Amino acid sequence: MxxxxxxxxxxxxxxGSAGRFLSPENLVGRSGTSFxxxxxxxxxxxxxxxxxxxxxxxxxxxxxxxxxxSDQAQNFYVPTPKNYLIKNGKIQDKLAWNPDQKVWRxxxxxxxxxxxxxxxxxxxxxxxxxxxxxxxPKTEASVPWKFLPHLHPRLKEDExxxxxxxxxxxxxxxxxxxxxxxxxxxxxxxxxxxxxWYRFGGEGHxxxxxxxxxxxxxxxxxxxxxxxxxxxxxITHAVWGSNRLSYREPQLLRKQDAARRQLATVDSDLETPxxxxxxxxxxxxxxxxxxxxxxxxxxxxxxxxxRGRYAVPAGSVYVLENPLEKPWHDWDINWFPREGVSLKRxxxxxxxxxxxxxxxxxxxxxx
Numbered sequence: 063m064x065x066x067x068x069x070x071x072x073x074x075x076x077x078g079s080a081g082r083f084l085s086p087e088n089l090v091g092r093s094g095t096s097f098x099x100x101x102x103x104x105x106x107x108x109x110x111x112x113x114x115x116x117x118x119x120x121x122x123x124x125x126x127x128x129x130x131x132s133d134q135a136q137n138f139y140v141p142t143p144k145n146y147l148i149k150n151g152k153i154q155d156k157l158a159w160n161p162d163q164k165v166w167r168x169x170x171x172x173x174x175x176x177x178x179x180x181x182x183x184x185x186x187x188x189x190x191x192x193x194x195x196x197x198x199p200k201t202e203a204s205v206p207w208k209f210l211p212h213l214h215p216r217l218k219e220d221e222x223x224x225x226x227x228x229x230x231x232x233x234x235x236x237x238x239x240x241x242x243x244x245x246x247x248x249x250x251x252x253x254x255x256x257x258x259w260y261r262f263g264g265e266g267h268x269x270x271x272x273x274x275x276x277x278x279x280x281x282x283x284x285x286x287x288x289x290x291x292x293x294x295x296x297i298t299h300a301v302w303g304s305n306r307l308s309y310r311e312p313q314l315l316r317k318q319d320a321a322r323r324q325l326a327t328v329d330s331d332l333e334t335p336x337x338x339x340x341x342x343x344x345x346x347x348x349x350x351x352x353x354x355x356x357x358x359x360x361x362x363x364x365x366x367x368x369r370g371r372y373a374v375p376a377g378s379v380y381v382l383e384n385p386l387e388k389p390w391h392d393w394d395i396n397w398f399p400r401e402g403v404s405l406k407r408x409x410x411x412x413x414x415x416x417x418x419x420x421x422x423x424x425x426x427x428x429x
Contacts, residue, residue, distance in 0.1 A: 125409020300411030
């Protein structure tokens with residue numbers, strides 16, 4: 063399904079906000095900070111290059127965000143599974159699910175109470191045998207970018223002059239992001255994107271885009287083909303549930319007729335194809351995107367906005383009672399909500415299998 067790496071290298075700063083700007087009365091903090099951009103944002107580059115009809119292709123898939131060193135794109139970084147306890151860039155401990163006590167324990171049968179780092183990234187080549195996570199040797203930051211909020215004048219629509227009479231104020235705050243010169247953003251794609259310069263994100267920021275084929279029989283290629291058994295970790299956020307409600311795992315309607323699928327709003331109309339025994343996750347994150355409508359969309363009109371949803375964050379670890387026995391790309395398309403297109407299009411819930419040691423010390427495919 064994923065055959066290409068889309069490499070995005072900023073030509074300066076990038077845009078790091080989502081949602082509304084700060085108001086003139088409140089110019090403090092970071093409003094709607096969101097970085098790196100979602101896979102739905104990157105798909106807009108394909109629409110800009112090949113036309114909006116491209117977005118209605120059934121064979122087009124894209125997933126992310128990830129990042130890598132520009133000269134090592136095949137060894138990109140993904141969110142660290144949350145059962146790994148990180149401190150100072152090293153994996154201090156690893157939690158495993160104890161099915162008897164129904165708790166998460168380390169190899170010694172304890173639950174560590176120390177404070178650990180969050181928001182870390184693990185290289186894909188270390189997925190099966192993780193040792194360390196990435197950390198900047200100079201600043202000890204867990205990501206190769208930093209935010210640079212700054213004020214912008216609000217311009218008139220038809221002139222490059224400050225709009226002093228705007229009822230929204232004449233200034234707004236932009237949360238720009240500066241990425242290390244030797245780093246780039248990485249997205250997985252089913253199709254190659256023509257290399258070149260593109261406008262990416264808000265405020266007209268420019269990026270250089272390159273595509274690179276995923277190497278056959280590489281670590282990544284082998285990981286995609288491995289069937290997921292009892293335990294796995296998400297490397298992208300996941301939106302599960304019906305078209306109206308969000309859940310922590312996939313939900314299917316008991317009645318498969320189209321009318322009930324559109325009107326279903328209560329839990330009694332749904333059933334889950336998974337039997338989740340344990341889940342280690344964090345607070346949900348908002349998920350939304352805009353998608354053009356080639357048939358009904360009018361020129362110079364806002365694109366269609368999807369329903370606001372909540373997503374299970376990347377890094378979440380699932381333990382299932384019954385094995386799935388198939389990799390992510392073979393998961394049932396009905397497990398994913400559909401809003402214009404199936405959310406599998408955006409790599410929703412992209413997961414990789416976890417190899418773990420049970421609390422008793424014996425090898426097991428269950429955490």
